[in-house]
Structure formats: structure tokens, C-alpha cells
Amino acid sequence: MGQSPAETASALIVAVADIGSWPATVEGQLEWMRREGCSEKQILESARKAKLAKWFFMQGWFGILGALKWAILRVVHFWKIIGSVPVARQGLFKWATKSTSLACENLMIAAEALGLNTCPMEGFDGRRLGKFLGLSSQFHEIVMVIAIGKKSARHVDSPQWRRPLEATVRFL
Numbered sequence: 001m002g003q004s005p006a007e008t009a010s011a012l013i014v015a016v017a018d019i020g021s022w023p024a025t026v027e028g029q030l031e032w033m034r035r036e037g038c039s040e041k042q043i044l045e046s047a048r049k050a051k052l053a054k055w056f057f058m059q060g061w062f063g064i065l066g067a068l069k070w071a072i073l074r075v076v077h078f079w080k081i082i083g084s085v086p087v088a089r090q091g092l093f094k095w096a097t098k099s100t101s102l103a104c105e106n107l108m109i110a111a112e113a114l115g116l117n118t119c120p121m122e123g124f125d126g127r128r129l130g131k132f133l134g135l136s137s138q139f140h141e142i143v144m145v146i147a148i149g150k151k152s153a154r155h156v157d158s159p160q161w162r163r164p165l166e167a168t169v170r171f172l
Contacts, residue, residue: 003147005119010149014129015104017096019089020139026050066091093141100143108146117151120144 006012030050033043066089108118126142135142 003121003123005121005147006124006145008149008152009119009147011147013107013146013148014133015100015143015146016133016135017093017100017141017143018139019092019096020136022053026053097141097143104144104146111148115150116148119147121147 030043030047033046070091104120108120111118122144124142124145127137129145130137130140130142
């Protein structure tokens with residue numbers, strides 16, 4: 001969309017929140033545990049937790065299971081204070097987007113530590129980019145595109161206004 005970082009970067013990284021990868025993630029973690037020599041008891045316990053966790057990811061037709069899980073947790077929460085887990089599709093995407101954003105932050109800090117420059121960008125056509133990358137709108141949400149590379153010696157940073165810290169952070 002005509003953004004200078006996108007036009008001049010050495011590489012563009014597309015960060016995608018993926019709520020459909022949990023089965024492969026579970027299998028990958030169990031395989032890793034086997035390779036690392038975890039006890040059979042630990043592996044079985046992780047597999048048992050994964051079987052229970054899959055019910056949080058399953059949405060059912062028209063999201064009916066997600067709505068039902070949400071309602072059950074709201075009723076339970078009335079009597080006992082519990083953490084709010086993502087059970088509906090919208091909550092899963094919110095959770096995955098937060099995790100993806102944290103991964104992006106770590107990637108950008110690591111790149112800067114290696115002497116590279118980064119620029120996170122939100123101004124992109126997510127539908128067209130997702131189609132180009134072969135992503136599924138059912139399972140994938142593009143969180144941001146990160147331009148990465150070495151800043152030109154001729155580059156001059158433009159002055160930028162930032163909200164004052166006091167207007168953004170409240171110390172308690």
C-alpha cells in the first residue's frame with residue numbers, strides 16, 4: 001500500500017495467528033517429549049491434557065459448541081472465580097493474536113540486537129495477502145507484516161509525536 005518500509009526492506013515477514021494448528025502442535029510437543037527422554041507418565045499426562053484441551057478448540061456447526069462452552073463457564077464463574085479461557089472462535093483468534101504479537105515483539109527486539117532494523121506494519125490488504133499466501137480465513141488471521149533489513153546510511157528518521165508516558169501508563 002505504498003509504505004516505504006515495505007518497498008525498501010530486505011525482507012517482509014508476515015505474522016499469522018493460526019487457530020487451526022493445535023493438533024500439529026500437540027503432536028509436535030509429544031514427539032519432542034519422547035526425544036528428550038521425558039518419562040512415560042509425563043507423556044501420558046500431556047496427552048491426556050491435550051485430549052481435554054481439544055474441546056476448547058472445537059467450535060461445532062455455526063459455533064454452537066463455542067457458545068455452549070461460553071455459557072457453561074459463565075454459570076460456573078457465578079459461583080467460583082475462574083480464569084477466562086478462549087472457547088468461542090472470536091476468543092481463540094484474540095488469544096492467538098496476542099500470542100503472535102508477543103512473538104513479533106521478540107523477533108523485532110532480537111533483530112535490533114543483531115543490528116537489523118524492523119518496522120511493524122498494519123496497513124495491508126489482509127484478504128488479498130492471505131489469498132496470495134494460501135491462508136484460510138477460517139483458521140488464519142494476519143496480525144502484522146514486519147519489514148526487516150539494514151537502514152540506509154542516507155536514511156533520516158522523521159520526527160514522531162508520541163503520547164506522553166503519563167497519558168498511557170498508570171502507576172499504582
